[in-house]
Structure formats: C-alpha cells, structure tokens
Amino acid sequence: MKIATGNDLTTGDVVWWDGEGWTRHVEDAVEVGEHGPALIAREEAARRVNVPYIIDAELTDHGPRPAHIKDRIRARGPTVRPDLNRRPIDPATGSWVI
Amino acid sequence: MYRYDQYDASIVETRVEEFRDQVSRRLSGAMSEDQFKPLRLMNGLYLQLHAYMLRVAIPYGTLDSRQMRMLADVARKYDRGYAHFTTRQNLQYNWIELKDAPEILADLATVEMHAIQTSGNCIRNTTSDQFAGAAADEVTDPRPWAELLRQWSTFHPEFTYLPRKFKIAIIASDEDRAAMRLHDIGLQIVRNEAGALGFKVFVGGGMGRTPMIAPLIREFLPAEDYLSYLEACLRVYNRYGRRDNIYKARIKILVHEIGADEYRRQVEEEFLHVKTLGIDPPAAEFDRIAAFFAPPAWEEGLSDDLDLADPEFRLWVEQNVAAHKQPGYAIVTISLKPIGGIPGDASADQMDLMADLAQRHSFDELRVTHAQNIVLPHVKKADLHAIWQALSDAGLATANLDLISDIIACPGLDYCSLANARSIPLAQKIAERFASLDRQRDLGELKLKISGCINACGHHHAGHIGILGVDRKGTENYQLLLGGSGAEDASLGRITGPGFDEDGVVDAIERTVEKYRAVRTPGERFLDTYRRVGFEPFKEAIYG
Numbered sequence: 178m179k180i181a182t183g184n185d186l187t188t189g190d191v192v193w194w195d196g197e198g199w200t201r202h203v204e205d206a207v208e209v210g211e212h213g214p215a216l217i218a219r220e221e222a223a224r225r226v227n228v229p230y231i232i233d234a235e236l237t238d239h240g241p242r243p244a245h246i247k248d249r250i251r252a253r254g255p256t257v258r259p260d261l262n263r264r265p266i267d268p269a270t271g272s273w274v275i
Numbered sequence: 276m277y278r279y280d281q282y283d284a285s286i287v288e289t290r291v292e293e294f295r296d297q298v299s300r301r302l303s304g305a306m307s308e309d310q311f312k313p314l315r316l317m318n319g320l321y322l323q324l325h326a327y328m329l330r331v332a333i334p335y336g337t338l339d340s341r342q343m344r345m346l347a348d349v350a351r352k353y354d355r356g357y358a359h360f361t362t363r364q365n366l367q368y369n370w371i372e373l374k375d376a377p378e379i380l381a382d383l384a385t386v387e388m389h390a391i392q393t394s395g396n397c398i399r400n401t402t403s404d405q406f407a408g409a410a411a412d413e414v415t416d417p418r419p420w421a422e423l424l425r426q427w428s429t430f431h432p433e434f435t436y437l438p439r440k441f442k443i444a445i446i447a448s449d450e451d452r453a454a455m456r457l458h459d460i461g462l463q464i465v466r467n468e469a470g471a472l473g474f475k476v477f478v479g480g481g482m483g484r485t486p487m488i489a490p491l492i493r494e495f496l497p498a499e500d501y502l503s504y505l506e507a508c509l510r511v512y513n514r515y516g517r518r519d520n521i522y523k524a525r526i527k528i529l530v531h532e533i534g535a536d537e538y539r540r541q542v543e544e545e546f547l548h549v550k551t552l553g554i555d556p557p558a559a560e561f562d563r564i565a566a567f568f569a570p571p572a573w574e575e576g577l578s579d580d581l582d583l584a585d586p587e588f589r590l591w592v593e594q595n596v597a598a599h600k601q602p603g604y605a606i607v608t609i610s611l612k613p614i615g616g617i618p619g620d621a622s623a624d625q626m627d628l629m630a631d632l633a634q635r636h637s638f639d640e641l642r643v644t645h646a647q648n649i650v651l652p653h654v655k656k657a658d659l660h661a662i663w664q665a666l667s668d669a670g671l672a673t674a675n676l677d678l679i680s681d682i683i684a685c686p687g688l689d690y691c692s693l694a695n696a697r698s699i700p701l702a703q704k705i706a707e708r709f710a711s712l713d714r715q716r717d718l719g720e721l722k723l724k725i726s727g728c729i730n731a732c733g734h735h736h737a738g739h740i741g742i743l744g745v746d747r748k749g750t751e752n753y754q755l756l757l758g759g760s761g762a763e764d765a766s767l768g769r770i771t772g773p774g775f776d777e778d779g780v781v782d783a784i785e786r787t788v789e790k791y792r793a794v795r796t797p798g799e800r801f802l803d804t805y806r807r808v809g810f811e812p813f814k815e816a817i818y819g
C-alpha cells in the first residue's frame with residue numbers, strides 16, 4: 178500500500194495522512210493510491226506539513242507498517258529512548274521497528 | 276573567557292529578531308519550506324526524523340557555568356530534558372518546536388550564545404584543543420587565535436556562500452587532541468628558531484565520502500599574517516571550488532585535483548594582494564582579545580600529592596585525569612560514555628551538576644571535546660576526590676577515557692535524516708561487550724568511532740577501529756575499518772572487507788582485539804601493533 182507522511186510545520190512531529198487530515202499515529206494512516214501525487218501537491222501548497230511524501234507500507238493486523246526502517250523509526254521514535262516513543266510501554270515496538 | 280562587546284551583542288540580538296520574523300512568516304504560511312529552509316539552517320535549525328533539531332555553537336568548545344546552566348534550562352523548558360554534545364564541540368537539541376526556536380535563541384543570547392555558523396556553506400564554528408590554557412605541552416593558548424577566527428569569519432560577506440561547508444581547527448601542541456589534519460584548514464601554532472610565534476598551515480583535510488589528511492601548505496606563517504593568509508586560502512577555494520558537484524565541492528577535492536604545490540602557489544599569489552588590504556588586526560586588538568584568556572588566578576605552592584587509597588578513585592584518576600601545567604592542578608575529563616548509555620548525551624540535571632563543579636572547582640570553565648566528553652580544565656588536585664564523588668552520584672564517573680567504550684558515535688538513524696544505519700545501539704552493544712574495566716584497561720588506548728552514514732560525523736575514518744553503517748537493501752549493515760587516527764600520527768582507516776549485521780560486527784571487533792592481544796609486544800597500543808604487523812593478520816582473524 179501507499180501512505181503519505183511528513184513532519185508537522187509547527188512541532189516537527191511525524192505525521193501521517195488519515196484520509197481527512199494529518200495524524201501522529203501511523204496506525205491510522207490510509208491508502209492514498211492514485212490520489213497520492215495530487216494529495217502531496219495540495220498539502221505542499223497548504224504549508225501545514227513539511228516535505229510531505231509517499232512511502233510504501235505493508236498492511237498488517239495492527240495497521241500500516243512502513244516498508245523502510247527509517248520510516249518505522251520515524252513512526253515510533255528513537256529506538257534508544259523507549260521512554261520517548263509513541264508507544265513507550267509496548268514490548269512489541271522493537272520487533273515492529275527492526 | 277571571551278566576553279561579548281557591544282558589536283557581538285548587537286549582531287546576535289539583531290539576528291534573533293530577524294529570525295523571529297522569519298519564523299512568524301513561515302508559521303503564517305507566508306513563506307514556503309523551500310524559502311524558509313536556508314534561513315533556518317543559517318540559524319542552526321535542522322529538520323530531523325522526529326522533530327526540528329537545534330545545533331548551538333560552543334566556540335572552540337569553551338563555555339562557563341552560566342552558559343552550561345542555560346543549556347540545561349533550554350533542555351528542560353523546550354526539549355525533553357537532555358541534550359547531545361557533538362564531535363564539533365557543539366550541542367544539539369533533538370525535540371525543538373519551530374514556534375519556540377526564536378525564544379530559545381533569545382534565551383541563549385542572554386548568556387552570549389547563538390546557533391550561527393552551525394550549518395550552511397559558511398566557515399563553521401572553529402574547534403580547538405579541549406586542554407587549551409591548561410596543557411603542559413602547548414606553545415601558547417590557541418583560543419585567542421580561535422576567537423579572532425570567530426570574529427573574522429562571522430557573517431564574512433565573501434564566505435557566506437562557499438562551495439561547501441568549511442571547518443577550521445587550531446591547536447598549539449605537538450599532541451593533536453582536535454583531529455586538526457582532518458579539517459579543511461588545520462592550524463598548529465609553533466615557534467620558529469628565532470622564537471617568533473607562527474602557524475603551520477594544513478589545507479585540504481576532511482572525512483566524509485572522500486577522506487583526506489591535509490597536506491602542509493605553509494611551514495611557518497608569521498602571526499602578523501594570520502588572517503590575510505587564511506583569507507587568501509578561502510579566496511582560492513571560493514573561486515575554484517567545485518560548485519557543480521556537491522560530492523566534489525569541499526576544498527580537499529580542489530587541493531587534491533590541482534595538487535598541493537599549485538594550490539600553495541595560488542594562495543601565495545593571492546596573499547600578496549590580500550596583505551595590502553589591512554585585514555590583520557593591530558597588535559593592540561589581539562592583545563585585547565588575548566586578555567580574556569589570561570590564566571586564572573592559580574594558587575602557588577600547592578602539593579601534587581594525592582591520596583589514592585580508594586581503588587575506584589585511583590582508577591578514575593589514572594584514566595580520566597591529565598597533567599596540568601600548573602603544579603597542584605589537574606585536568607579532569609568527564610566521560611559522557613557510561614556503559615550502555617548514549618555517547619555524548621547529558622541530562623539537564625547532569626549539565627547543571629557539571630556547571631556547579633566548574634564554578635566551584637575549575638575557575639568557572641568547562642570544555643566540550645570532539646570525542647563528546649566534558650572537561651574541567653583547572654582543578655586543584657586536592658579537590659579531585661570530592662569531584663569524583665559528586666560525579667559518581669550523578670552517573671558521570673565512568674573511568675573509560677580513550678578506552679574501547681569511550682566511543683564516538685553520531686546520532687545515526689535513531690535521529691538523523693541523512694543516516695543509513697543506527698550508530699547508538701551499536702555503541703551500546705560494544706560498550707556492554709567490553710564492560711569490564713579490567714579488560715578495557717588491558718586493551719589500553721583504543722579509539723572506536725561509529726558513523727551511521729558516509730558523511731562521517733562519527734569520525735569512523737579516524738578510528739583505531741572505525742565502523743560505517745550502510746543501507747544494504749533496506750537493512751542495516753556495518754563495515755569495519757582498521758588503522759585510522761585523528762591524532763598527530765593521523766591516518767585513515769582501511770575497510771576490512773564485507774560488512775556485518777549488528778551482532779556480527781561486535782563479534783568481529785572481539786576477534787580483532789583478541790588478535791591484538793595475541794601479537795602485541797609490551798607497551799604497544801592497538802594502533803602501534805596494527806601498524807607493525809599490518810592489515811592482513813587482522814583481516815584473517817576477522818574473516819577466518
């Protein structure tokens with residue numbers, strides 16, 4: 178599947194397109210399919226999100242999992258600071274990222 | 276320490292207000308990211324994987340307690356309670372919000388700090404010897420000359436858009452603690468046979484994609500020609516550096532392609548012209564700057580005796596305390612490399628403690644090292660035990676300076692948008708594998724350096740053992756290098772062969788150091804043994 182991501186303009190937070198707006202939870206990301214390029218163009222013009230782009234992801238039982246490790250780390254936070262991660266107490270975070 | 280005059284203060288305050296306006300226009304949508312990006316980078320504000328990252332300049336790695344406390348305050352107020360000391364002797368915050376950036380810069384300005392020259396294709400923050408002003412082997416304190424460089428290079432109109440970033444290091448000892456020859460320009464202050472002060476000038480070193488050790492361009496540059504000659508060096512680069520190819524844009528490529536002799540000829544020719552422009556400051560101005568770096572009021576007649584009855588204290592003294600030029604004093608290096616910790620990270624509380632110790636015991640001075648540690652440069656030997664106890668209570672007394680667990684590591688893929696692989700977890704695994712201090716001390720000086728990509732922020736080319744993280748079809752892979760050095764015996768590491776996964780590279784290091792133990796002669800460091808026996812025995816040990 179194809180999903181859209183970027184960084185929030187104000188906070189820099191990693192965000193994902195959920196079909197209506199930008200969410201901080203990759204689990205809520207939706208397939209953008211053929212509408213991806215138009216979405217990116219529209220969002221770049223809106224200037225709410227820095228450098229939005231489309232990535233490949235795998236749809237799992239727990240939602241989309243980005244194909245590349247860089248985007249999985251973006252989704253969860255630094256692997257070396259689990260206390261700062263989006264799911265700080267989730268023991269599955271490590272295997273999900275790596 | 277240098278203190279701002281009205282011009283310094285005005286420059287920094289004006290820049291803060293200018294950036295406040297730029298941020299406001301970006302947040303309102305009046306400015307696009309393409310328009311804003313070069314402006315934020317000129318103020319040290321990057322966009323990394325998880326958030327904005329602010330890189331704060333610490334000129335030549337020197338700061339005082341009020342500055343360290345302010346850095347801690349910013350970490351608490353605007354970040355997540357910690358900060359990261361870098362291989363450029365700077366500091367980075369990883370979780371900055373754009374709306375807060377102007378306020379942070381305003382706060383920093385109150386303690387004479389800023390984020391200028393920490394990004395972009397300008398002359399970056401100059402680095403220096405962390406033992407400056409305290410080392411017994413220095414010709415003079417290099418920091419007044421570094422400060423002169425700061426004043427000359429800040430907003431230099433001709434060098435704001437160089438072909439690529441430009442890094443200068445300056446030292447004043449034969450022992451190189453600043454990786455001087457791996458800089459675009461490396462300067463060593465020396466005295467000639469007549470006793471006059473001058474500089475050895477090395478140009479065209481660097482790490483990154485194409486590592487090079489800088490060749491000697493001027494054997495002895497008289498001190499009175501300092502800025503004119505550097506101006507000439509930069510002018511030749513600015514004129515002929517490759518702007519068409521980012522991978523060939525650093526001065527090392529220019530010097531390599533035209534040759535050191537031709538580069539020298541062009542610089543000397545340009546220098547004859549530049550010298551007529553009156554760039555070099557009058558002696559009185561240099562003396563004004565140098566006065567800020569006058570030695571502190573050391574007590575005379577102190578004893579060098581030290582009670583080393585406590586074995587743990589003794590280990591720390593032997594490993595992390597260096598000789599000072601003033602009898603009765605010592606130089607303390609605080610390791611930011613606890614076993615299993617994140618190299619270079621310090622919590623706000625730890626930063627406050629280091630500030631307190633500096634204020635009480637080190638004439639209010641701290642230094643940041645390019646190896647991502649902190650130095651208290653002027654400590655009475657009689658105070659060492661109390662300092663050690665305070666550091667121990669805060670988790671800052673790891674006695675591993677220059678040992679295998681004193682690892683330089685870039686932020687890597689955990690934070691950095693350029694990285695291909697994670698550096699920090701690997702550093703943690705290696706430190707844990709070699710956690711035994713007895714074993715580390717048996718291995719002796721062993722500088723291990725890790726970069727998460729070819730840009731080499733973790734100085735892997737200069738590691739006795741270096742590690743480069745690469746992306747191999749979407750998975751992290753690590754190449755091993757042997758034989759590098761950033762010291763006065765500078766050399767570049769050689770890649771051993773095929774890369775490893777994370778666990779595999781830790782095992783490969785184990786085999787490497789066991790080979791060293793098997794073939795070393797008494798007193799030989801790892802690097803000495805490697806140079807004596809050569810590459811092949813180690814390669815055979817690694818790959819079998």
